[in-house]
Amino acid sequence: MRLKIEHITTFTYDQLISEAYTEMRLKPLDADGQRCLSFSLVTEPQDAVLNYTDHFGNAVHHFDVIQPHQKMVVAATSDVLTPDMFSTDSSSLSPLDEFNYLSPTVYAPHTAELNGFSVSLRSEDPLETALAIMRALHATIIYEKGATDVKTTAEKALALGRGVCQDFSHIMLAACRTQMLPARYVSGYLYNNGHTAASHAWVDVLIPGRGWISLDPTHNREQTGQYVRVAVGRDYADVPPTRGIFKGNAKEKMDVNVSVTAF
């Protein structure tokens, strides 16, 4: 599918703030069958936007607004061609990456509860284990906006029994990793037939001998052509769409407006 994504982030402050340094992971990946045809990132106040590629292969754009300001707008536009089915470029991991994707993280710790959730779903076939975890998660956790926030961990979301895609993904990460299946967090977008959109998250699980498969526990399905992959990492903390710091004693308000449209 060819999709156009507009992601507009607005920061407003009730007082002047200064020296804002911002890092963004918004450029769709150019890997695993997906092609990013164009990408632009414009800031207001205007500033030179620099970029680099992080350890996980994600494109990171960063810029700073030094002068005092009360409002900052970041508009990212991308044009991307997605494959109908996710297929991985590489089927094996370096020992370091395997360690990375099996270790507990702040968002997805290895607790007795999380282990208990997935241990009964374990079977001989790793693929079947991963799919069983996804199905169980979808059946157990109720999708509810506002029940959790950006800082909620997998442990809390599981205890709550509610959450959004970010929480589904974190629970799935911990559930897979405790069963020795390397798993990574995928940040991206979902084309929702023109309905309102937000940035989405799901999970890649490494099946020995086959490679990565990409599962969306929120919707209980594998990644399709409607999914746009933007960044991968160990958990949300590796791939937040925006991250930054500023100086000033002000209340901050952040508005995010995302639209995903088909060509």
Next chain:
Amino acid sequence: MLSRVAESLYWMARYIERAEDLTRLLAVNFNALLDLRAGDAQRAWQSLVKATGDDTLFAELHSEADAHTVTQFMVWEPLNPNSITACILRARENARGVREQITSEMWEGLNRLYFLTRSVERPSLLTNPAEFFRLVRDRAQAFQGITTATMSHGEPYQFIQLGLYFERADKTARILDGKYLYLNQLPEGSAETSLQLIALLRSCSAFEPYRRASAGQINVANVVEYLLLNREFPRAVLFSLNSCLQTLDRIGEEVTAPPRSNPLRRALGRLAADLDYLDIQDVLGKNMDPFLSGFLVRLNLIGDELSRLYFNTSAILPDERPRQQQQQQQQ
């Protein structure tokens, strides 16, 4: 460029210029006041302290103004934020913060000045100050020369020039203000008046250029006019203001807005125009003090406006820790 850098360069230049002006003022008056009667000398020393603008602080520290107390106060008094030593120290601190912006030659020149004031022996300075004053003046002037000769004349340089000329306009006006009151009490045409006028001119390094310009005639009106309104003498107030305007135009070169829309440019241009069209007869005699006081107040306000416009750091508290931006939850 960063406002922090511009601010440091601006103040570095101002402090160097201030130290040099104060040094010259002291050096000249040391000689000129030696011949006066005791009562006159004290008044003359007091007028000198007034010229620095720190007369209130001086009155708190010393009951009597004489060569020793004034020299001590102006050279190293720790409580005087505008002592020559303090000015040079602060110029150096400002330069240190922007070490990468200035040339090595400038840094060395500034350090020669700094170590000179640090190594001075105070008792011998009080008995024979002339040599010390000459060295400070030489090295401060050398620093300004090195700056012009070694630094690229881009925006950072313009902030240095802005600081230099701004301070010079202020100091020349202050020196005139401090000395005029005393001059006005002396009988016109007397030997003492001439002596004091020469001291005033020398305080601004203006004696030789003045004589060349006025064919040797020394009287109050001409000297005041020369120091205030001359367009060619680099220490005259009008010359300094015009130089500030020129540097402002260079700083704003990339900005397409007309110069009038810059409030600082407008205020400074208006002040310069007021001087330009001044009839010197209107401000002589008892009108001089209110005129100069008013002028200095306006100049100070413009200085505040300059800080607001270019160095506005109101939102940046020095010890404030950076705060995290909010993050968006993925849904």
